[in-house]
Amino acid sequence: MPEKSTWEKFFDAHAPIYDQNEFTKNTVQEVDFLLEELELPSGASILDVGCGTGRHSIELAKRGYTVTGIDLSAQMLAKAAEAATASGVHVEWVHSDATRFSLHKQFDGAICLCEGGFGLLGSRDDPIAHPLAILCNVCRSLKPQAMAVFTVLNGAAMIRKFQQKDVEESRFDPLTMVEMSDNPPREGLPTIRVRERAFVPTELSLLFRLAGMSVLNMWGGTAGNWGRRRMDLDEIEIMIVARNGAEPLAGPGNSRR
Numbered sequence: 119m120p121e122k123s124t125w126e127k128f129f130d131a132h133a134p135i136y137d138q139n140e141f142t143k144n145t146v147q148e149v150d151f152l153l154e155e156l157e158l159p160s161g162a163s164i165l166d167v168g169c170g171t172g173r174h175s176i177e178l179a180k181r182g183y184t185v186t187g188i189d190l191s192a193q194m195l196a197k198a199a200e201a202a203t204a205s206g207v208h209v210e211w212v213h214s215d216a217t218r219f220s221l222h223k224q225f226d227g228a229i230c231l232c233e234g235g236f237g238l239l240g241s242r243d244d245p246i247a248h249p250l251a252i253l254c255n256v257c258r259s260l261k262p263q264a265m266a267v268f269t270v271l272n273g274a275a276m277i278r279k280f281q282q283k284d285v286e287e288s289r290f291d292p293l294t295m296v297e298m299s300d301n302p303p304r305e306g307l308p309t310i311r312v313r314e315r316a317f318v319p320t321e322l323s324l325l326f327r328l329a330g331m332s333v334l335n336m337w338g339g340t341a342g343n344w345g346r347r348r349m350d351l352d353e354i355e356i357m358i359v360a361r362n363g364a365e366p367l368a369g370p371g372n373s374r375r
């Protein structure tokens with residue numbers, strides 16, 4: 119068995135208390151919003167990447183959608199399976215790394231929320247290759263023209279949070295947009311060093327296009343404050359609404375003119 123990645127260790131240990139986080143308390147309203155963005159009829163298939171304890175997957179299943187949730191953490195998935203049983207709904211749970219999964223079918227829509235692995239880097243993960251691999255996998259798993267909604271850490275807020283001293287003391291790397299921190303996954307447990315990557319909107323447009331998707335909108339995406347509104351500089355997360363299928367990038371060498 120390969121050694122667990124830092125985030126797998128972190129979320130395995132955090133799983134018992136994940137649902138106590140304040141940002142998990144708006145699931146019903148979040149799913150209302152997602153369904154407006156995804157434009158899917160009941161019964162459609164939805165992939166939830168980095169599904170965690172399954173709060174969105176389960177709410178979607180309750181509303182008649184056919185849901186598959188994938189996650190790196192077996193303990194988060196165990197909580198998700200318990201909650202689905204308690205709610206009397208069926209969700210397919212897949213224990214996999216979002217950078218590597220390959221599923222047996224294509225979906226009508228996808229979600230990847232509260233990072234869901236996007237930007238959560240292991241100690242040796244490349245800050246460009248890792249999120250791009252997730253996007254390529256999501257893109258391959260979607261039917262043509264299917265929609266996807268992501269929420270990811272906001273690079274503007276991350277830059278504004280840190281000072282030059284943080285760069286010198288290796289808490290933030292402006293070259294990779296990675297924050298390094300030592301966090302206990304639960305009170306009383308030893309800290310785990312984690313790497314979180316934030317994104318600016320222009321690179322998000324580029325990464326999505328490289329993966330084969332088109333960004334339709336970017337909204338303010340901080341949990342508890344989703345809406346079709348422009349993102350604020352200091353809010354924690356950006357929401358990306360994208361469609362599968364992208365025009366090739368036109369550069370000086372491959373312009374169509």
Ligand SMILES: C[S@@+](CC[C@H](N)C(=O)[O-])C[C@H]1O[C@@H](n2cnc3c(N)ncnc32)[C@H](O)[C@@H]1O
Binds near residue numbers: 231
């Ligand atoms: C902050 S939680 C978000 C969970 C859920 N989407 C939500 O909105 O509540 C991030 C989740 O991403 C999972 N995760 C982290 N890295 C991952 C990866 N490379 N592949 C799949 N899941 C990953 C974690 O295990 C964790 O369950």
